[in-house]
Amino acid sequence: MNYISNDLxxxxxxxxxxxxxxxxxxxxLSKGGTIEVIGICRSLFSPIPFNSEVFSGSPNVAQPKRDLSAKIKKSAKGEAEEAAIAEKLKAYHDKGVVAAAKxxxxxxxxxxxxxxxxxxxxACRVSLAARQEDLALVPQIRALIIEGLTQDQMCARLHIGRTTLKRVAGQNGLKFRSQADHSKDLVLVERIKAIRDIGCTRAACARQLDINPKVLLRLIAEHEIDFPVRTPGVA
Structure with missing residues (x-):
C-alpha cells in the first residue's frame, strides 16, 4: 500500500x-495521449472534492456540481403507508390541513x-364551511374564558389544537386571562352585584370600585349581570 509520509x-x-x-x-503526451482528471468526491449525494483537490494533471479543472437528481426511493411499505394517509386526507378538504394532521x-x-x-x-380557512366551524367555537371559547380555564384545558374540552384556539380567539376579539386576573374578575362581579342591589348607577359603581367603565361593561356582559341602565331623574 502506498501512503504519503511526513518523513523528509x-x-x-x-x-x-x-x-x-x-x-x-x-x-x-508527446505521442498524442491524453490524461483524464477525475475529481475525488465524498459520495453521490455530495460530490465535493476533499480540500478542493483533484488528481494531478490539470490545475484548472472545473469542480463537479452536486447531483440534485439523486433521490432515495421509498420502500414498498412506506409508499403503502403514504397512500393510506392520502385516502384519509381527502376527507379533510373542507376542514383543512391542521385538523387533518391532528x-x-x-x-x-x-x-x-x-x-x-x-x-x-x-380548502382555505376563509371558505364558508371553515368560517362556520370557527364561528361555532366562539361562544364556547367565551364561556370557557369566563369559567377561568387555561388554554390547555380549553383545547382538551373543545378537542382542538392551540393554534386553532388562538386563531379563533384573535379573529373574534376574545382575550385570554391568567388565573390571577380571573380571580380578580370574580371578586369584582360579586361587588358589582352588591352595589347594584343598593340602587347605585353604573357610573357610580365604576367610581366606587375605581375601575374603568369599559371594564364594568365587560364584566356585566360576560357574566350576564342584570344591571339595567338608569336614566337620571327617573325613579
Whole structure:
C-alpha cells in the first residue's frame, strides 16, 4: 500500500521514482495521449472534492456540481403507508390541513407533503364551511374564558389544537386571562352585584370600585349581570 509520509528522508528517497514517472508522462503526451482528471468526491449525494483537490494533471479543472437528481426511493411499505394517509386526507378538504394532521397524528408538514404528492388540496380557512366551524367555537371559547380555564384545558374540552384556539380567539376579539386576573374578575362581579342591589348607577359603581367603565361593561356582559341602565331623574 502506498501512503504519503511526513518523513523528509523518505520523501527525498522517492525523487528518482517521481522523475522517472514524469518522463514517462511526457513521452505519453508527446505521442498524442491524453490524461483524464477525475475529481475525488465524498459520495453521490455530495460530490465535493476533499480540500478542493483533484488528481494531478490539470490545475484548472472545473469542480463537479452536486447531483440534485439523486433521490432515495421509498420502500414498498412506506409508499403503502403514504397512500393510506392520502385516502384519509381527502376527507379533510373542507376542514383543512391542521385538523387533518391532528386527527391522523402526523405533522402538518408531512400532511402537506403527502397531499402535494397525491394532488390533494385543502380548502382555505376563509371558505364558508371553515368560517362556520370557527364561528361555532366562539361562544364556547367565551364561556370557557369566563369559567377561568387555561388554554390547555380549553383545547382538551373543545378537542382542538392551540393554534386553532388562538386563531379563533384573535379573529373574534376574545382575550385570554391568567388565573390571577380571573380571580380578580370574580371578586369584582360579586361587588358589582352588591352595589347594584343598593340602587347605585353604573357610573357610580365604576367610581366606587375605581375601575374603568369599559371594564364594568365587560364584566356585566360576560357574566350576564342584570344591571339595567338608569336614566337620571327617573325613579
Amino acid at each position: 528522508n523518505m520523501v527525498k528517497a522517492l525523487d528518482p521514482d517521481r522523475h522517472a514517472l514524469a518522463l514517462k508522462m511526457e513521452a505519453f 386527527d391522523l397524528h402526523i405533522s402538518t408538514r408531512r400532511a402537506n407533503h403527502i397531499a402535494a404528492q397525491y394532488g390533494i388540496k385543502f
